[in-house]
Amino acid sequence: MRMSQKDSFVKFEKVDKSYDGEILVVKDLNLDVPKGEFLTMLGPSGSGKTTVLMMLAGFETPTSGEIYLDGNPISSIPPNKRGIGMVFQNYALFPHMTVKENLAFPLEVRKMEKTEIDEKVGNALAMVELQDFGNRMPLQLSGGQQQRVALARSLVFEPRLVLMDEPLGALDKNLREQMQYEIKHIHEKIGITVVYVTHDQSEALTMSNRIAVFNDGKIQQISSPDILYEKPNSSFVAQFIGENNQLKGKVKSINGENCIVTTESGDDIHALKINVNNNGDGSLVSLRPERVAINSSENFENNFDAKVKELIYLGDHIRSRVEVCGNDQFIVKIPNSYKEANLKEGSTVKLSWKASDSRALDLN
């Protein structure tokens, strides 16, 4: 038996998965999830994140490598013996059972006493605030209510780990945001370990302790939401998380942590060297729109004149599309409080930003 690390409740060790013997949908996955963490696997469809979840639940077996739960290998344990809760994409509530019967199902399977079942079902319904809906059939509930029942059912038998496979995908935007907070609060209250799969980055940012960004069967970056947003370490992550300006060019010179990238328009951009290595390499410089100052008196490393192409009033801020360094899709978010008379479409403004806010990334 291998040594179990204290902070590794779920561990993937060199896990590969292939369905057809030709293409690896999960490649050499190594992942540790400490107890009590809310980990989100985020990625576009086909990136392998759902496969990882299915292997953890036991519906798929790794082609090679091993998965450990609480220190024990689980690849040979069938799904019904793993004691892992799961919320399915379309809830998978049993349509011929009432809400209560659905919740009681995992408890009855475990041969619990009737009174204990009733108590636990009652508590679970109270947790998701559906006390009055116990005798309804699932199809008589709204999407949000069904979602909560599914959540309650995955928790009612007190599993060690709960998996959620895009549980909010079928809900409308408002409900989705509300449910994000509810799930987050429930997680905080009962301190359970959650592995959550989504392709919605705002969902991931809202709820997670850590986010693993998947692409092409691999984890591209795994870190807390703020690090992931502020310091993406590849152009894929930078594009996938949040809004992002990209300036394409070639590395002109490298100086320790910093480098200079020259765009096709001939402008030199001072940036942090993230994953470019040699002079002459192609690079995308990534920059968050809110880090760009407009007509600022402060002296940043990067200063360029830009032409305002479009202004969109969005209430809390004005979103402006400008042309700078040969990129006419460059977005700047101007605070609502900024009142400058000459800011109109066609006018020229001065943009400036720090070298430390611009990240020289690979060309993808």
Next chain:
Amino acid sequence: MNQTQTSTGPILTTDGIPLKVSLKKAERINKIRAFLLVLPLLAFILITFLVPIGDMLARSVDDRQINTVFPKTFEVYKKWDRQGLPSEEVYKTMFFELKNSEGYSVGKASTRMNYSKSGWKSLLKKSKRKFKKIEEGPFKEQMIAIDKKWADPEYWLALGQMVDPTTMGYYLNAVDLKYDSSKNIVQQKENRRIYNKTWIKTFKVSLLVTLFCLLLGYPISYLLATLPMKYSNLLMICVLLPFWTSLLVRTVAWMVMLQQKGVLNNLLVMSNLIADENRFQLMYNQTAVVIVMTQILLPFMVLPLYSVMKTISPTYMRAALNLGASPMHAFYKIYMPNSVPGVSAGCLLVFIIAIGYYITPELVGGKDGQMVGNWIAYHLKTTLNWGLCASLGAILLAMMTVLYWAYNKIVGIENIKLG
């Protein structure tokens, strides 16, 4: 537009016509158009389905054909006190009505009279021939002289069953009962009791066929619904291929398979599993009917089952496993209840088709395997006792209606899914 209109008046359209009238007019055109579209089908169903069924139902109680041949006789017959022999007047009316009637209608009437008391037919045939020579009365003695049956009160009493324009006689007949000469309901003679046995046999065969279809069809349908597309398509063709083959061809193929010197018995003998003299009797009995009908009706079970199972999301089973249920338990508690609509649709369909089945029992049933459908065909074609046919058919129809009603009470008809 008129702006002065108050809120209390009817709402008008821009043409000034009340909105309700306009709406009705607009909708009426749509309704007429829709009705015209379904009209051909409606007429077709009416002519080929509802009218014949109504006619057959009417025939099962209709008893007027005699009244049209002997109307006057029945008038005077009604006055008779049913003691001893009827009066001279009854004999006289009967004499003239028989003598002046057409041979064809007498034939039909005598067939009916024969159902109440056998012997009537030959009596009328003989009498009509001999009546030609008789010109004047008294008729009673002359008729008795022609045939002594005219002096038998039994014959005259049997006529009493036919006085009313309607009769329950056919229905009684269909369940091995009859009227005796004084209109009491009694059992048929021992050797004429055939229908109750047939009813029981028909039910037994239909239930067995339904059961076997379910037992065989459920796993196939499950595979069809869960296998990957390329395998399930192949399997589907295997299920449907017999469906596309002529029923007669399939039945005859089974005859080749099952008979005593047939493929199956030969194989068993050749492989020394049974002795040559102990060959199984698999043909021309109920076993044959059940085997062949099961094979023929299997697609009617598989198709509704499959279409329902196709809608059962595989995540239900996954969810059940995830919640800790063993695969067997998950199947029993989650999958099976969700497949019930398909099971009931399939069973009802197979049972309904089986209970009225005719061709297979006819070909492979032998003496032992005849079902109600075969008796209906027999009376329809051979004895021409259409009243009995109609009553047998009506009882079948009534049984299915009761079954449907019971099913609706227990399971709920809205749970049926054919696709």
